[in-house]
Amino acid sequence: MTATSDKSYQTDRNLALELVRVTEAAAIGASHWTGRGLKNEADGAAVEAMRHAFDTVAIDGTVVIGEGEMDEAPMLYIGEKVGAGGPAMDIAVDPLEGTVLCAKNLPNALTVVALAERGKFLHAPDIYMDKIAVGGGLPDDVVDLDAPVGENLRNLARARGVDIADLTLCTLDRERHERLIAHTREAGARVTLISDGDVAGVIAACMEGSGVDIFVGSGGAPEGVLAAAALRCIGGHMQARLLFEDEAQVQRAREMAEGDPRRRLSLVDLASGDVLFSATGVTTGALLRGVSRPGGTRAVTHSIVMRSKSGTVRFIEGHHNFATKTWGRS
Structure with a gap:
């Protein structure tokens, strides 16, 4: 390994740990509102904490997946610059993935950040996206976004050497998915x-x-890009397509990214290059445990951080003392 590549490798490793501090700060901020029924307040606390935490990260960052357009979101909007200076990076963020989950103290609320080299994330507006994803170690064409779900299940079962009855499909509980579920x-x-x-x-x-x-x-399309960033690190197959409600949304997508905005997107169309991903649990779910506040003077967080370059996945438990915590240099 050359001196230059060694320095880059060390920078990536340091950034991966810095990202954990960002998602930890957002999760602790949101956790104050867990179960209080106030999703906007929870989201606002996560956004503010995440933005301040980014002030100490050594990057020249541009938010490409954020809280919305500049006139829609006061902080962490698409196009906002963050970081303390360093390598040029694109940032995808969801300061509180599952605002309703946090407000109702339901499972799977997360704070999420992903970094990539400039131009390596799909620049997508905050609209809907159709998605299909399966794990790694399977043929590239094992599933098809445009195929009927029964066909995809049969192909997946065949590739994994199991019966369809052994498979479980996950989807959002929405009226629009009733036929898919049936x-x-x-x-x-x-x-x-x-x-x-x-x-x-x-x-x-x-x-x-x-x-x-x-x-x-x-x-959500932003959530699709963030999920793709994680899959670049852990392995998996994903296809997606932006869903438009009107021509104005099509034009906005055309302005933000090259190519046909209605095309089917592969995993590397969504996220490519060297990717870093971090998430911290706000409420306990299948992936991570939520924030706990023993005694009210401390917080315990559980995070996952991944790097596509090494394929390493780390689970990190953080113990935070509010009496001594200095968020700016944590």
């Missing part, structure tokens, strides 16, 4: 429904032992 059950597979938080759902479909074999359905 056809899945008709094919013989089980269905796991989640109320929110499809980043965790997609990741679960690609992690051994999660109890989920495939994720299918439509959810």
Whole structure:
């Protein structure tokens, strides 16, 4: 390894740990509002904490997946510059994935950040996206976004050497997915429904032992890019397509990224190059435990951090003392 590549490798390793501090700060900020029924306050606390934490990260960052357009979000909007200076990086963030989950103290609320080299994330507006994802170690064409769900389940079962009855499909519990759910059950597979938080759902479909074999359905485009970033690190297959409600959304997508905005997107169309990903649990779910506050003077966090370059996945437990915590240099 050359001196230059060694320095780059060390920088990536340092950034991976810095990202954990960012998602930890956001999760602790949001956790104050867990179960209080105030989703906007929870989201605002996560956004503010995440933004301040980014002030200490050694990057020249541009938010490409954020809280919305500049006139829609006061902080962490698409195009906002963050970081203390350093390598040029694109940032995808969801300061609180599952605001309703946090407000109702339901499972799977997360704080999520991903970094990539400039131009390596799909620049997508905050609209819906159709998605399908399965784990790694399978043929590239094992599933097809445009195929009927029964066909995808049969192909997946064949590739894994199991019966369809052994498969579980995860999707958001939405009226728009009623036919998908019915056809899945008709094919013989089980269905796991989640109320929110499809980043965790997609990741679960690609992690051994999660109890989920495939994720299918439509959810937010920003969440799709974040999930793709995670899959670049842990391995998996994903296809997606932006869903538009009007021509104005099509034009906005055309302005933000090259290519046909209605095309089918592969995993590397969504996230490519060297990717770093971090998530911290706010409420306990299938992927991570939530924030606990023993005694009210401390917080315990559980995070996952991944690097596509090494393929390393780390689970990190953090213990935070509010009496001595200095968020700016934590």
